[in-house]
Amino acid sequence: MVIRFRDATEADLPALVAMLTDDPLGASRESDDPAPYKAAFAAIRANPAHQLIVGEMEGRIVATCQLTILHGLSRQGMTRALIEAVRVAPDLRSQGLGAALMAEAEARARAAGAGMIQLTTDKSRLRAHAFYDRLGYAPSHLGYKKML
């Protein structure tokens, strides 16, 4: 089975929202109403810093993540890439799809001139921690969040 990566289209939204919802933390955070997702998708598409990546296998969306290219002064003005909302279909875990997804994101980040890629993951996602450790990510930071 070959996974093919491409940018998401609006037609992918139901599958993407289903993947966000089919998750221990996402289950309580997502909604059946497509309207907020359509609005968010339009905002994502309106800023070229965002790339919403989907992995497709035999016509099915099986993996996704969002890559955002960030500019900043620190580290000698290093361009960095932020990864958010990484998901792999639960029935297809441990087959290398997640690693392929991250490799795609890293290749796109490098192509955009990023010298570093960063992400946060909930402290409760122990399998995710092992996954990122294995891919060479260092858990050097604490990730803080505050609702506004």
Place this chain on the structure above:
Amino acid sequence: MVIRFRDATEADLPALVAMLTDDPLGASRESDDPAPYKAAFAAIRANPAHQLIVGEMEGRIVATCQLTILHGLSRQGMTRALIEAVRVAPDLRSQGLGAALMAEAEARARAAGAGMIQLTTDKSRLRAHAFYDRLGYAPSHLGYKKML
């Protein structure tokens, strides 16, 4: 003493780079060459998602952070704000400047429609952890980084 917040201009770059350098972690990461910072500043300014905030007191830059507005599908398409590169002048710590800076960033984030604000801080920055805890930020995540 009153701190006034505004968007950074290119004329602020030497002061901003000095603040990034005058830091236990930043000292080894920054450079005397202004060229990469000028290029990064131009990239920051070119994307309206970025706001490079400076706090000025009696003509001196005493605080800075970068706010970035992010769009995404998760959490019902919630707009979020990312804070990076928070710095307060070492000789002016513990006087409320940092809290004022974060309040400015949060107000700007809310004005941009963000429902959440997030940041990462190096695990070694224990004073920063206490600072964010005090301001109501929850250290719910691990922050991973990988050099590309």
